[in-house]
Amino acid sequence: MATHVITGAGSGIGAAVARRLHARGDDLVLHARDAGRAKQLAAGFPGARTLVGDLADPDKLSWAFSHQTLPDRVDSLLHIAGVIDLGPVGELTPKAWRHQLNVNLIAPAELTRHFLPQLRAARGHVIFVNSGSGLNAHAGWSAYAASKHGLKALADSLREEEHAGGVRVTSVYPGRTASPMQAKVHQQEGKEYDPGRWIDPESVATAILMALDLPGDAEVNDLTVRPGR
Ligand SMILES: NC(=O)c1ccc[n+]([C@@H]2O[C@H](COP(=O)([O-])OP(=O)(O)OC[C@H]3O[C@@H](n4cnc5c(N)ncnc54)[C@H](OP(=O)(O)O)[C@@H]3O)[C@@H](O)[C@H]2O)c1
Numbered sequence: 001m002a003t004h005v006i007t008g009a010g011s012g013i014g015a016a017v018a019r020r021l022h023a024r025g026d027d028l029v030l031h032a033r034d035a036g037r038a039k040q041l042a043a044g045f046p047g048a049r050t051l052v053g054d055l056a057d058p059d060k061l062s063w064a065f066s067h068q069t070l071p072d073r074v075d076s077l078l079h080i081a082g083v084i085d086l087g088p089v090g091e092l093t094p095k096a097w098r099h100q101l102n103v104n105l106i107a108p109a110e111l112t113r114h115f116l117p118q119l120r121a122a123r124g125h126v127i128f129v130n131s132g133s134g135l136n137a138h139a140g141w142s143a144y145a146a147s148k149h150g151l152k153a154l155a156d157s158l159r160e161e162e163h164a165g166g167v168r169v170t171s172v173y174p175g176r177t178a179s180p181m182q183a184k185v186h187q188q189e190g191k192e193y194d195p196g197r198w199i200d201p202e203s204v205a206t207a208i209l210m211a212l213d214l215p216g217d218a219e220v221n222d223l224t225v226r227p228g229r
Pocket residue numbers: 007008009010011012013014032033037053054055056057079080081082083103129130131132173174175176177178179180181182
């Protein structure tokens with residue numbers, strides 16, 4: 001049975017992925033920002049283990065993990081958690097920049113560093129849920145897009161470093177997806193939110209599972225998922 005470490009499993013795309021993997025009986029280690037959230041995740045996914053650490057504070061993740069039992073087998077590490085805060089460069093504060101860079105870029109690097117020994121042993125898979133903003137940056141999206149451009153660089157470097165050892169690395173670039181994050185984007189853009197216009201998180205989960213389940217002779221490097229209507 002495969003063991004998956006998943007961030008962001010409490011909402012949106014991450015919840016859809018976790019539900020699929022849980023339903024087929026895979027072994028889940030669900031990351032949560034704090035103990036209360038971990039308790040909710042454990043209740044929602046019976047049998048799953050949890051791992052606590054605030055991604056907004058990557059400097060403390062190592063300390064937090066040193067006080068918990070880490071899984072000794074990891075077949076896949078799915079970085080799905082993320083945050084967004086829109087605003088023009090002229091108004092974005094260092095706090096807003098740091099928060100997005102910490103959660104979206106530095107924490108995934110730190111989590112990857114922690115689980116690389118297990119991933120190498122399992123010839124495992126690292127999946128980064130990126131964004132269209134990781135490929136193109138638009139007005140008002142600088143900090144989020146910078147964090148996601150950085151995440152692409154992290155994934156590309158990791159892929160080259162670990163390819164010979166059999167660790168696969170995939171970046172998934174979803175377009176607008178109906179989730180609490182997208183509701184916030186609409187609110188910050190001053191637009192009315194109609195979830196029916198955007199990608200269903202289940203469809204992004206299908207794309208992620210396709211990459212994950214591909215036999216070991218092949219690796220999806222980059223996968224762009226756009227709204228179909
Ligand atoms: N929605 C879109 O349109 C869209 C488009 C392209 C890419 N993406 C990317 O897809 C991924 C998932 O987004 P989503 O739309 O599913 O968003 P979402 O519903 O807002 O979920 C975000 C998840 O990240 C977790 N998280 C945020 N800050 C955290 C922290 N400090 N520590 C630990 N966990 C934290 C949240 O935890 P809690 O459950 O505890 O709040 C939540 O589970 C993100 O990386 C996002 O950038 C989304």
